[in-house]
Amino acid sequence: MSIALVILAAGKGTRMNSDIPKVLHPIAQVPMLVHAMRAGSVLSPERTVIVTGHGSETVAKVAQGEDEETQIAVQEEQQGTAHAVAQARQALEGFEGDVVVLYGDTPFLQPDTLERMIEARSRNDLVILGFEAADPARYGRLVMKGDSLERIVEFKDATDEERALTFCNSGLLACDAQLLFSLIDDVSNDNASGEYYLTDVVEIAGKRGLNVTAVACDEAQTLGVNSRADLAAADAVFQSRARAELLDMGVTLMAPETVYLASDTVIGRDTVIEPNVVFGRGVTVESGATIRAFSHLEGCHVSRGAIIGPYARLRPGAELAENTRVGNFVEIKNAEIAEGAKVNHLSYIGDASVGAATNIGAGTITCNYDGVMKHKTTIGENVFIGSNTMLVAPVTVGDGAMTATGTVVTKNVEPDALAVARAKQENKPGYARKLFDMLKAKKARRDKEA
C-alpha cells in the first residue's frame, strides 16, 4: 500500500511569542517538524506534503532540507484542520493509496504507533489515533460504540456527558486519499468555532456506512507544543528518554540529568560521560572513550580510548583517532588528530591535521584565518610543538620535527628539524636590583606629592 504523509503546520503558534514559525522550534536541536517527518518516514511515504501558513518559505526550506522531494501546500487562511488537509489535494492528485495526517507540532510520535494505525486501516475505512487523557482538558472526545468510532466531538461543542469522556483525539488519522478528500467535501463550518473540523469526517463516514475505528497510544506520544514552556517540557521528555537509552546501552552518565543530548547523538558502550557535557548535532563517540566535565561537542567523531576535557570544545569536523587526548580549554575545529596525539592545554587547532603520537604544547594556536581566507596546517607524526607556538597557515611541520617554545612558524619545517623563531635572550647582571630601586624611589616621590 502506498502512503502519503500530510503534515499540518500552518498554525501561527501565537503562544510561542516568536518570529520563528512554531514547527521550526527545535527539540534536542532538531526542528519539531523534522521530528514529525522522521516519525512518518517509518511508513516509507511515497509523497510528503506539508501544509504551511505562517512563515511558509522558511518552513519549506527546512522540510526540503530534510527531504528534497517534500511538497508544500500553502494554506493562506487558517480555517480549520479539514480546510488544512484540503490544501494537499492538488499535491496528491493522481495518488492512489492512504493518507496519514500528522501534526507538525507533535514530535513524540513513535514509529510503531503509525504501523499499528496502518494495520488497523487494512480492516477499516478510516482510523483515528486516540489516547486516554490524564486530564482531557480541551481535547476532542472520541465517542465509541464497541470497537467503532461514532464521532468526535470538540470540547467547545460537547455536552457535559461528552466532556466526561477521557478517550481523546490526537488529531492523527489514516484513510484512503481520495475517500478522505470526498469526506472533507462534506465538512461544514457550522460549529462553535466557525472552522472546518477534520474531526467531522468520522461522523460523515459513519453515515456513508463506512467502518471507522480508533487506535490508542500513550498520551506522551501525542504531546503537542504550544508555548515555550511546552517546548522546554518536550525537550526534557526527549532528554530523559535519550539518557535512559544510553544507560541501557552501557554508557556511564555520572550525572545523567546534566548531560544534554541531540537527537542524533551516538555513544558507544563503556564510554564515560562526566557531568555537564553538551552534545550538539552530529556527534559520534566510540566505545571506551571518556568525555570529562563541562565539554561541548558538535559535528565531531571521538574514537576508542580518547579522553576529552574537562572544558574541551570539539567543533564540526573534529576527528579524533584512538587514544588521543584533548585537555582543558582546547578548541578543535575541522581537524584530524591521529592516534595517540595529545593537545592537552589551552590551544586552538583549526583546519589542521596532527600526526600520530605528536604532542602539542600549551597555548599553541593554528593561525588559520588571514582575515579573508582559511588555510591549513599540517603537522606530521612524532612532532613536538613547543608551548605557545603560533603556526601561521598554510604551513607544514614534518615528521619528528620540533618547534621551540614561543616560535612563530611562518615557513615549513622539514622532518626532524628544530624551528626557532623568537628574539634571543640576553641576561643583564644586577639590572633587576637597579630597576627595582629606581621604581621604588619613583613611587616614594609620588606618594609624598599626594
Ligand code: UD1
Ligand atoms: C485538534 C482537534 C482535536 C484534538 C486536538 C489534539 C480538530 C477540529 N480538533 O484541536 O480534536 O483533540 O487537535 O491536539 O481537528 N492547523 C492548520 N491549519 C488550520 C488549523 C490547524 O495547519 O487551519 C494545524 C495546526 O498548526 C496544528 C494542528 O493543525 O498543528 C492542530 O490544530 P489546533 O488548532 O492545535 O487544533 P486543536 O484545537 O488543538
Ligand code: MG
Ligand atoms: Mg492544538
